[in-house]
Amino acid sequence: MEYYNVGKIVNTHGIRGEVRVLATTDFTDERFAQGKTLYLKQKNGEPLKLTVENSRPHKGSLLVKFVGYDNINDVQAFRDHELLVSEEDQQPLAAGQYYxxxxxxxxxxxxxxxxxxxxxxxxxxxxxxxxxxxxxxxxxxxxxxxxxxxxxxxxxxxxxxxxxxxxxx
CATH class of the missing domain: 2.30.30.240 (PRC-barrel domain)
Structure with a gap:
């Protein structure tokens, strides 16, 4: 399966498991909506499947919370990793628009x-x-x-x- 970059986790935020994401997609409202699936690019090459619990804009970036990751210690290792979307989750574009x-x-x-x-x-x-x-x-x-x-x-x-x-x- 092919994966495509939609953002990068640049830091943690607070102690309740939120991460700060710099989005690299034009579809932030959809990509980071509640219930959407994203994949964390890991060093071993195998992407880690994550489900968005919620997200919100914050100072030019997004604060994202993933289901099941409720503590800063759970997400500390995510820092400086890319967030990906699978090829099948990509949006079809209007005529004349391209990825x-x-x-x-x-x-x-x-x-x-x-x-x-x-x-x-x-x-x-x-x-x-x-x-x-x-x-x-x-x-x-x-x-x-x-x-x-x-x-x-x-x-x-x-x-x-x-x-x-x-x-x-």
Whole structure:
């Protein structure tokens, strides 16, 4: 089974088993809702299944309590571990929306067919994402994810077609 990162436990909170989580998902309300299943990535590779008892926002992060973990001593070892969701628990996305894992690794070509490189990273600095394209023997190309630049995403072909606006290269 495949698992995908939805957050990282950065600390404990209080003495009643809550942990502070920095979420890495756009679906925090759903992922950390009462009764949802998450998996703790353990050092031995075998994920530990956890059920969310409750969660709440707290100073730019989330405080999460898991069923059966009622004491700080129960969750102390969870610190600095990733929280995962299984592939079958992933949400279907609307047309034109993609998970980062689907975009990273795609080949980038211009509308004229010129191969620019491969998407190696996605940045989320503000209003729109920026795709970082690794190019051979050149600096990375930063592509804003806007309609004027990204013309077509073809997951089946493993390609993204772009139109480079003046000043991008």
């Amino acid at each position: 980062y894992r689907q975009i990273i690794g795609l080949v980038v070509k211009t509308v004229d067919g010129e191969r620019l490189g491969t998407i190696k990273e996605i940045l989320s600095p503000g209003a729109n994402d920026v795709w970082v394209v690794k190019r051979a023997h050149q600096e990375d190309l930063l592509l804003p994810v806007i309609k004027d630049v990204i013309k077509k995403v073809d997951l089946a072909a493993g390609e993204v077609t772009v139109e480079l606006m003046e000043g991008l290269e």
